[in-house]
Amino acid sequence: MNKTEASDSGHGGGALGADTEHPTGKRKPRFGQEWRLGYSFTLPLVLVLVALVAYPFFSGIVLSFQNKTIGGEATWVGFGNYADLLFGEQYASIFWNTVRVSLIYTFVSVTVKLVFGLLMALMVNEKFRGRMLIRALLFLPWATPTIIVALTWRWILDGSINGLVNLFRVEYLGAETLIQFLSDPDRALWAVIVVVIWQGTPFYTMMLLAGLQAIPSDQYEAASLDGANALQRFRDITIPGLTPAITITVLLSSIWTANSINFIYAMTRGGPSNSTMTFPMLAYEIGIAGGRQLGTAAAVSVLFFPLFIVAIYIMTKRMLSSEGQN
Amino acid sequence: MQNATLPTTDHNPHPVRRWLRRNALHSIILPLGITIFLIWTLFPYFWILATSVKPDRDIFVNATIFPQRFTLEHYRYIFDSSDFRVYFRNSAIVAVTTTLAAMAIAVFAAYALTRLRFVGREFIARTTIVTYLIPASLLFIPLFQVANQFNLTDSIWGLVIIYLIFSVPFSTWMTISYFNTVPSELQDAALVDGASKVRSLFTIFIPLSLPALAVVALFTFTVAWNEFLFALLLISRDSQKTIPLGLTEFVRGDTYQWGPLMAGSLLASLPPVVVYFVSQRWVVSGLAGGAIKG
Numbered sequence: 001m002n003k004t005e006a007s008d009s010g011h012g013g014g015a016l017g018a019d020t021e022h023p024t025g026k027r028k029p030r031f032g033q034e035w036r037l038g039y040s041f042t043l044p045l046v047l048v049l050v051a052l053v054a055y056p057f058f059s060g061i062v063l064s065f066q067n068k069t070i071g072g073e074a075t076w077v078g079f080g081n082y083a084d085l086l087f088g089e090q091y092a093s094i095f096w097n098t099v100r101v102s103l104i105y106t107f108v109s110v111t112v113k114l115v116f117g118l119l120m121a122l123m124v125n126e127k128f129r130g131r132m133l134i135r136a137l138l139f140l141p142w143a144t145p146t147i148i149v150a151l152t153w154r155w156i157l158d159g160s161i162n163g164l165v166n167l168f169r170v171e172y173l174g175a176e177t178l179i180q181f182l183s184d185p186d187r188a189l190w191a192v193i194v195v196v197i198w199q200g201t202p203f204y205t206m207m208l209l210a211g212l213q214a215i216p217s218d219q220y221e222a223a224s225l226d227g228a229n230a231l232q233r234f235r236d237i238t239i240p241g242l243t244p245a246i247t248i249t250v251l252l253s254s255i256w257t258a259n260s261i262n263f264i265y266a267m268t269r270g271g272p273s274n275s276t277m278t279f280p281m282l283a284y285e286i287g288i289a290g291g292r293q294l295g296t297a298a299a300v301s302v303l304f305f306p307l308f309i310v311a312i313y314i315m316t317k318r319m320l321s322s323e324g325q326n
Numbered sequence: 327m328q329n330a331t332l333p334t335t336d337h338n339p340h341p342v343r344r345w346l347r348r349n350a351l352h353s354i355i356l357p358l359g360i361t362i363f364l365i366w367t368l369f370p371y372f373w374i375l376a377t378s379v380k381p382d383r384d385i386f387v388n389a390t391i392f393p394q395r396f397t398l399e400h401y402r403y404i405f406d407s408s409d410f411r412v413y414f415r416n417s418a419i420v421a422v423t424t425t426l427a428a429m430a431i432a433v434f435a436a437y438a439l440t441r442l443r444f445v446g447r448e449f450i451a452r453t454t455i456v457t458y459l460i461p462a463s464l465l466f467i468p469l470f471q472v473a474n475q476f477n478l479t480d481s482i483w484g485l486v487i488i489y490l491i492f493s494v495p496f497s498t499w500m501t502i503s504y505f506n507t508v509p510s511e512l513q514d515a516a517l518v519d520g521a522s523k524v525r526s527l528f529t530i531f532i533p534l535s536l537p538a539l540a541v542v543a544l545f546t547f548t549v550a551w552n553e554f555l556f557a558l559l560l561i562s563r564d565s566q567k568t569i570p571l572g573l574t575e576f577v578r579g580d581t582y583q584w585g586p587l588m589a590g591s592l593l594a595s596l597p598p599v600v601v602y603f604v605s606q607r608w609v610v611s612g613l614a615g616g617a618i619k620g
Contacts, residue, residue, distance in 0.1 A: 034443050034523070035445070037524065038438045038443070042434070042435045042447075044434070045494060048490050049453055049454065052469075052490060052491045053457045055472065056471075056472050057460075057465060063468055063471065068471075116363075126352070134360060138363060140368070140371070140599065141367060141370075143548070143595075143598050145551070145554075145594060145595060145598060146552060147554040152374055152591060155582070156370060161389060164391065167389050168391060171390075198367075202367075258461075259462070265558075280463035287467045288467075294471060297467045301465075305464055319455050
């Protein structure tokens, strides 16, 4: 915040200086001119933000206090939808199950992605032949459309003998039983998490690689001269140097992982027996697919929103301040 | 014996271990680790390709991991017997139009937000970031209702409008971070020469950031090309479906037509993957700016 303000006045000061030092006479009063230009240049952006984000956002909050089906009339029910979700007979058990599943899903995915991503980043940061090509290949999942990733893995993990994993087990490992990855309630969530990790790791690798490259190499040289071994250098230089990159990556990734619906929609639809029901999927099931209860579905999203406010707040501050430094 | 052959290492009685310690990282752990990660990363692509060129018999009856017979029947099927061509065209129109609209909005807004002084500038910049970070899944229920209200359903143009939600904040934010790297002395010099602020946008900012803007455009294109959730919510007519949605047409109930599905997946992945390879060297630096969605 402070940094941003400082850099703003820096920019402004520069423009102001140019204005006062060279009064060409052609220039109109700077305040009026920039106001008009500023507002007309940002008008389309503001329209998009208001019409497509702010309006739906607030109408979603209003909706969560209403009983409304698709195409039906809305009636005001106060906190009825929230009470239904939190304590009601129909939804309470599935809602609390969704809280549990969403937390496991997000926490495990983010943690493993961070570990894999860090390992991958450390490896491709070393010098070796073909490094650029291997980087490009390792980052490929990031560039592949999510829905295609999900469908492909649905096929890899297929419970019949035709799915790649079962086929491999039978052909090469002599397995005699098939594993039902996606239709077994005890396995489905873990199977989906594996896929999320597969696609999400490259993002971590790229972010952390950028972080590694930003650490000055003379720090390592100095530490080597002081007799620090590889492990000490990793602990004393790499980890502290990477902390900002790790923070940003984990925050962004937590928001997006928790909210992704594509993997679960294409692989399990929240099943079997709700074992993979994360909250966007629950909102979809209640609002669009099954119940068509838009009000209750909106309440699901609103209930989960506070979890993200903190992350969004920290990220906004960070992104604005790093902009100021540029 | 070891000591005899290497007398200089008297102080270290285990030269093999010493060699290992010095070179283990580069000659064993690194190649091994990279090989494991490469196999882990690439085997799904092998499976897509293999499935797409196997006859149905080798997919479903006598399944084998490696293709035994080669066929293009699935590719023929998706072009001749499905609406894949329509989906592909729709996706291209939606992604290109979204990108052009978002870029036009982003360039002007980013210029104003980085170089013009007006009340509310901070607030607009902040809101743009918050919007970029707010996940679509928190908004999709009300947006579904709004789209119904304004008749944005069942049309690719409605989809283009909805896609501005994420493409505009995203491209604005990225453009801001590039415009910030343009030295303000350059603009000051142009202003001294009598250029107006509007002209300096076209004569300095856009030309200087052209490669960067191209990358922003490519990413916006990719995000729009890949989008699935809103297409699923808003489109039901076949003639308006985009590829991600169209691919799910090969799933009928519990029956998955894996051959055509994998053939279609391969073709649908090509545009974003090509974009990624073209712009690869900017990806890491763009990410470092915290601007690209993971």
